[in-house]
Amino acid sequence: MSDDDAPFLPRTATPVTPRPTPSWAKKKPPKSKAAKRAKITARKYLAPRDPQEHARKIAENVMDAWYQNFGGSDIDVPLGAVAALALLRNRPGLADWILNLQPHELPELFKEIYLGCWIKRPDLINRAIRLHDWAWNPNPDTQQLRAVHAVTNRAINTGLLDLTGHDDPYMRAEADVLSPLLTGLRHKSDKKWRGEYHTPACVSDLMAGMVVDKDFAQPNMAIREPAVGSGGMLRSVAQRLRDLGLNPQDYTWYGNDVDSLAAACAAVNAIIWDLGPNCAIGCADSLAPEDDYAKTLTEARDAFKERDQAMDTVTLITATRSAMRLLEKAAA
Numbered sequence: 001m002s003d004d005d006a007p008f009l010p011r012t013a014t015p016v017t018p019r020p021t022p023s024w025a026k027k028k029p030p031k032s033k034a035a036k037r038a039k040i041t042a043r044k045y046l047a048p049r050d051p052q053e054h055a056r057k058i059a060e061n062v063m064d065a066w067y068q069n070f071g072g073s074d075i076d077v078p079l080g081a082v083a084a085l086a087l088l089r090n091r092p093g094l095a096d097w098i099l100n101l102q103p104h105e106l107p108e109l110f111k112e113i114y115l116g117c118w119i120k121r122p123d124l125i126n127r128a129i130r131l132h133d134w135a136w137n138p139n140p141d142t143q144q145l146r147a148v149h150a151v152t153n154r155a156i157n158t159g160l161l162d163l164t165g166h167d168d169p170y171m172r173a174e175a176d177v178l179s180p181l182l183t184g185l186r187h188k189s190d191k192k193w194r195g196e197y198h199t200p201a202c203v204s205d206l207m208a209g210m211v212v213d214k215d216f217a218q219p220n221m222a223i224r225e226p227a228v229g230s231g232g233m234l235r236s237v238a239q240r241l242r243d244l245g246l247n248p249q250d251y252t253w254y255g256n257d258v259d260s261l262a263a264a265c266a267a268v269n270a271i272i273w274d275l276g277p278n279c280a281i282g283c284a285d286s287l288a289p290e291d292d293y294a295k296t297l298t299e300a301r302d303a304f305k306e307r308d309q310a311m312d313t314v315t316l317i318t319a320t321r322s323a324m325r326l327l328e329k330a331a332a
Contacts, residue, residue: 047159051175052201058082058158059180065154066185071147075185076261078151079178080131083268084110085155086177087117090165095156103142103149107135117271122307123300127267127281130260169274170242176201178265179230198229204236212240219250224293226286228255231266235273249276256282256292 048054066078088094101109114132118125125132134140166172179198225233234255238248253275257263263283270279282296 047162051163054159054163055175055177056180058155058160058163058177059184061154061158062151062181063184065150066147069147069150070143071151072144074134074144075182076130077134077144077148078185079181079261079265080134081106081110081148081151082155082160082181083128083131083178083265084113085152085160086164086272087113087268088161088165089167090161094165095161099153099156101149101152103145104140106145106148106152107137107140110135119307119311121271122303124267124270124279124281126299126303127283128264130264131268164272170239173235173239173242173273176230176232176235176269178269179232182230182262182265199232201232201236204233205239208233208236208240212237212244214244214246217241217244217246217251220252222252222254224254224256226256228257228266228281229262231255231269231273231281234266234275235269238273238275247276248274249278251276251278253279254282254293254296255280256284256286256296258283258285 048057062078062082071078085098098109110132114125114128114135160177163175164172164177183198223234223237225231228234234253241248241251253270255263255266255270257266260283263281267281270281280293280296280300282292282299284290284292284295286292
């Protein structure tokens with residue numbers, strides 16, 4: 001009987017020569033840009049030991065997140081988001097809580113941060129209005145909120161709270177986070193037109209170390225900077241005073257800048273660095289014949305008066321509501 005007559009009998013398999021693997025199959029498929037970004041975000045960030053380098057890394061990551069998510073040309077927004085986060089004191093679980101917020105929840109968070117600081121320093125928060133005015137928009141742009149969300153996540157994952165969230169003001173003032181972000185977000189031609197070139201921290205620290213000593217820095221002394229930028233020179237002097245065992249709150253500070261956004265950053269930094277109650281930040285032309293210091297003090301007094309009136313109104317409303325609840329309980 002032939003094999004053809006018994007198809008159910010097992011047959012010997014025909015030997016097959018394996019085909020060579022094509023060259024393209026030997027390489028792993030390239031990862032998408034989104035996968036690479038996700039891997040970077042998920043990886044634990046190791047902050048540089050140098051605080052100044054750390055601040056630059058934060059600025060680079062924030063700018064990358066803002067432009068990758070098409071945040072737009074309004075640089076007040078990413079600056080204001082980072083400034084608000086820098087005003088927080090770091091606590092266990094705070095970073096994770098913020099990272100779990102949705103984009104539409106972030107403006108409310110930033111408003112609460114700025115309002116909390118406004119109660120204590122209405123003059124400085126009023127000066128910083130360009131950094132938080134956008135958060136009060138009742139109809140925010142959804143794409144911008146997504147960019148703000150990306151900026152917030154990137155800033156925290158790059159260790160912003162580790163740099164600015166210390167209880168000790170000396171630790172908070174080791175670097176200026178807003179300076180590299182402000183100068184990095186601005187277009188090159190815009191910086192040239194404004195003549196905006198912030199003094200490097202190493203230079204301002206050297207100058208403060210050469211000029212300020214215990215014989216020079218007498219209590220109640222006034223320290224002024226007519227082109228304050230984001231406040232780098234004030235930071236260096238404050239740190240020098242602390243190195244000498246002196247308290248910056250025992251001195252009078254005044255910084256002025258013709259650019260309202262730079263002055264806004266300096267106002268926030270004055271709070272972060274704890275320069276004290278006798279610190280004023282102005283926005284005027286220091287070369288103009290008008291007295292910019294007198295103008296700044298007048299604006300500060302008006303801000304405190306406005307704060308006091310608002311607090312009186314809140315107190316009255318709260319007392320009235322409490323009285324109404326007591327009357328309702330008595331009537332029942």
